[in-house]
Amino acid sequence: MFRKLPGDEARNLVSTTPDTAVVFRPAVVRTPAVVSIVIWLSRLIASLIRILWRHPIACAVALAPVGVALAYGWRWGLALVGVVTMTGLSWALLGRASFLRLIGWRLLAWWRLIWVYRRHWQPVMVVSGLGRHIRGRDYLPRLLKVSCTSWADLVTVKMLNGQSVKDWTDRVDHVAHGFGSRTCRVAVARAGRLTLTLPRHDPLAAPLPAVPIPDVVSVGPVEIGTQEDGRPLHLKVHGTHVLIAGATGSGKGSYLWGTIRGLLPAMRAGLVEVWALDPKRMELSLGRALFGNRYAAAPADCADLLEAAVSVMQERADRFGGSQRSHTPTTEDPFVLVVVDEVAFLTAYQPDKGLRLRITAALAVLTTQGRAVGFGVMAALQDPRKEVMNIRNLFPDKIALRLDESEQVDMVLGDGARDRGALADHISPVPELGAGVGYMRLETSPDPVRARAAYVSDDDIRAMVAQFAPVVFEPADGDR
Structure with missing residues (x-):
């Protein structure tokens, strides 16, 4: 027994009788030939008009011969x-x-x-x-x-x-x-x-040499590399805080040293001070002479240096209160950039609970109150979990370098960043291909930007010290 059904209804039927077949017979409507020709010609004319409208130059070049x-x-x-x-x-x-x-x-x-x-x-x-x-x-x-x-x-x-x-x-x-x-x-x-x-291809596959030290005295944005679209990568440091997260060997040092390199003329002019915390004693120690007495490596010294920064910030806030709402760098009140390498060692892995609480509290105060009075924090870490860095949301600008897990991308850049294309967990672990490559999510835009920071070699750092350290590291009156 056969039964005819129209349209797609045959797909939804289930036959319980083995000898019964459901047969689909589509309805056939005979259209006069003249109607079909008119429809075809109208579509052809509409397509030609659309092509001429969208591609006038190409059509002129093709039709002229x-x-x-x-x-x-x-x-x-x-x-x-x-x-x-x-x-x-x-x-x-x-x-x-x-x-x-x-x-x-x-x-x-x-x-x-x-x-x-x-x-x-x-x-x-x-x-x-x-x-x-x-x-x-x-x-x-x-x-x-x-x-x-x-x-x-x-x-x-x-x-x-x-x-x-x-x-x-x-x-x-x-x-x-x-x-x-x-x-x-x-x-x-x-x-x-x-x-x-x-x-179509990866324009950031090759390492980049260090960006030349600028001739112009400026507090930023600082050019530190190249974006995926070929434009220079300018990183804003004055008026914001920057968090950099990436696995070992992902190139965090390129962002730290690239920023310091771009600020050297302003440091020599007295408009910028860089306060460096280097608990690993490896990344920033090579350029220690650039920071003078504003360098700390031991956890206790790091806590003291951060608390000194908080004291200067609060004193400046007392003076600015009621007179100005934003900071303009001067030699009397320079922009202070606090650079912290491997901040997780100080905020989570430090065995001394007292030091850990002091450091976390000081960083929280700097990141919540420092922007308006000319204090910025640039922190780097390997593990972006909240229990490791519970104040990560206080950093408006975030950079995700190579990460081990896909879930870590949203931990660093915010919810939905990986869905928008920030595939930081897919960055190559080969240093020549992936070191310095990362995704930036800035305060001004929710869309991640893929970029690569230029590599600042040890020789570049030694040259920076030889050229700028004799002038930069001299402590000013009232400094710690």
Whole structure:
């Protein structure tokens, strides 16, 4: 016995009779040929108009030889093609930057739109779960635009009605590998629209030499490396606090020394003081002469130095109260940067409970009250767990270098950072490939920024000491 059912209803039936088969017979509606032709022609015309509207230059370049060939013969059309080709090659060789900006990246974006994204859009969306198949029809997010930079594709997408950003951040691995990329980062362009960043290659794969010491006296932002998009990495230290977390060998020292290196002219001018805490006696000790008597290694000395910083900060706050709300560095009231290497040893692993409480309390006071009066804290640690560093939320700017576990990424950068593409647990453990590579989440933006700090070698530090220590380390009146 056979029974005919329309549409998708046959999928939802279960037969309990072995000799009964459920057969699907789709309803057939005969459409007149003239209607089909009109629909096809209207779609063709709409597509041509859309192409002309979106790509006027490309269409003009493609149609110009055809017009010349029809008007003057095929030889003239072929000659025009040759002239245009030679002009483009000459431009690409002599003015590569302008050619890529105006022509090259547009052509690459058009090619990847056709060959990569439109070609694979439907299967990737359906398999990843971002598309829906309802009653025999596919509902897919709309691919709006593809643009290319020197290192990545920027894909603008219109979400389905009812979708959320989390639906996409939960499936970034599916999207990345579906389109042949290592990673995928999701950013909100506007309501209902997302921008997917899909890298074509890694511009941060090679180590960077130390950034030259600046000629201009400034308290920041300090250039310490390069961002993934090729722009210089400027780290703000005045008016904020910075927490750096990363496993052993991840390159935390590059951020510490890169910041100090960028502040050397201001230190010589008396506008900046760096107070260094080095409980491991390894990272900062090579440049100890730069800090003078503002260097501490023993836990008791670290506690005393932090409490001295709190005293100076509170005295300055008493003077500023009622007269100013922000700090401008001067020789009388310089910007004080407290650099702490391996802060977890002082706040969690220190066996002396009294010292541990003193250090934690001093750091809490500095991070809660120091910004307005010119005090900043830059702390580095290996283990980002809350029981190790319970004041990590007091650091507005955070940097995650190579981490051991995926859960640690959100511990450092905040909830949802890894879903947005901060894959700090995927950074290579090979020093040449991954040392100094990290994701930054700044107070001004929730989206993580991938960057690499330049490597400051031991020879660079010795040169810094030889050039700046004789002037910088002299203690001022009233210093500890």
